[in-house]
Amino acid sequence: MKCTNQVKDSCFRELKDFIDSLETKKGELITVLHKAQEIFGYLPVEVQEFVSEELNIPLSEVYGVISFYSFFTTTPKGEHPISVCMGTACYVNGSEKILDELKRELGIKVGETTQDGKFSLDVLRCVGACGMAPVMLIGKKTYGRVTADEVKNILKEYK
Helix, strand or coil: CCCCHHHHHHHHHHHHHHHHHCCCCCCCHHHHHHHHHHHHCCCCHHHHHHHHHHHCCCHHHHHHHHHHCCCCCCCCCCCEEEEEECCHHHHHCCHHHHHHHHHHHHCCCCCCECCCCCEEEEEECCCCCHHHCCCEEECCEEECCCCHHHHHHHHHCCC
16 A cells, blocks of 8 residues: 555554564664555655654664665655666667657656656666566566567556
8 A cells, every 4th residue: 555645644553563563673674664665655754754763773774774775765656666677688688768668658757757646667777587688567567578669558558
């Protein structure tokens, strides 16, 4: 569930319940941040402050972990986050053309979210599916051997 302003209090309660259920809070920052991002969809400053207070660790430590690991995000992602692999195998097989077509179709740049909140666009260094290059992900679904011509039809599945 992604939190909206209407249900934000229940999201903080859910996160607090999760933190309270941990056997020990020591060493659980990454676990808590994963849960927080699952609940909120991203990690805004107010969530970082909450985690800092609940785990009794400095806010700078929370932010340091969030900024170090690329999985964590401080900006809202779309309902359907899209990631294009830009690893060597994908790049030489045309992932840049796929990325360009996604930017054109969605009207956004890398790191942005469409105005309707449906899609966000990012790149990854390597998905680990080089045999299927070029690869893109939408949410948890992997698309392999994608061509720029297929992008429009793939997006239709999510509209």
